[in-house]
Amino acid sequence: MNKIAIISDIHGNREALKTTLEDIKRRNCDKIICLGDIISKGKFSNECVDLIRENCDIVLRGNVDDYLSKEHDLNKLDEKEKTNILKYNQELTVKSKEYLSNLPFCYEFYLSGRFVRLFHAGPDTLYNYSNVSAFASIEKKFKMFEPNVLTLSDKIADIVVYGHIHTQLMNKMYNRTLISCGSIGNNLESIRNEKKDASILNTTCANYVILEGKMDSKEYDTLDVDFVQVQYDIDKELEDSKDKIDNDALFYELKHGKYRDDDKINKILTEQGIDINNI
């Protein structure tokens, strides 16, 4: 049996990544695969790129890796986006930018008879949130298994593992398994209610998934899906990041496990038929 650790959405959080890599090592995993979004938000984008390069066997491209490492026509951007692009243009080393802009989109393999496909957000795009949220329709979720322009083969996947939504999920449908591995450096919870919420420590840790099975085997056999939640030193990460400009939103997200923009999350939940005043 082989153990494959799948991590995603590090978002420049060095402490969370280091603690996770130690946890993966302790569990004797055979392979580490990263589904992207290594940079942005946190202070340590370049450091996280280096750690990922050194430790991961396969690394895929996330939306921020793509967006912040490529060239933009600044005249076409609004002021906020322009500031963001210029900031990362300065912050990211040439080496990091070159690495990020050349990452592949998709990875596929067999594990204990299942055809597994991995990507950051969807089989057709890096830039899609509502279609892949935990509350998307069955129809939209089925599209996650289907091949598309950016997948490597034209097979319908048995298992899809993706990141991007920063929360863990497993859905079974049509004899297939859809898994979101959660986020290492920026795990979030969108369903919140002061009267119903458990401890935020259930959310603010680093989340990843381990798949265990026979690698490259087309024969059906036992398969494990292990959802791991690793406690790391958030206060140390925040202390190390305290000289970072514009870090209020980052501090809020890491401490509360809650996305910085309520309106944006509420809009997505409403689109998916959730009554946000009654959750």
Ligand SMILES: [Mn+2]
């Ligand atoms: Mn992300």
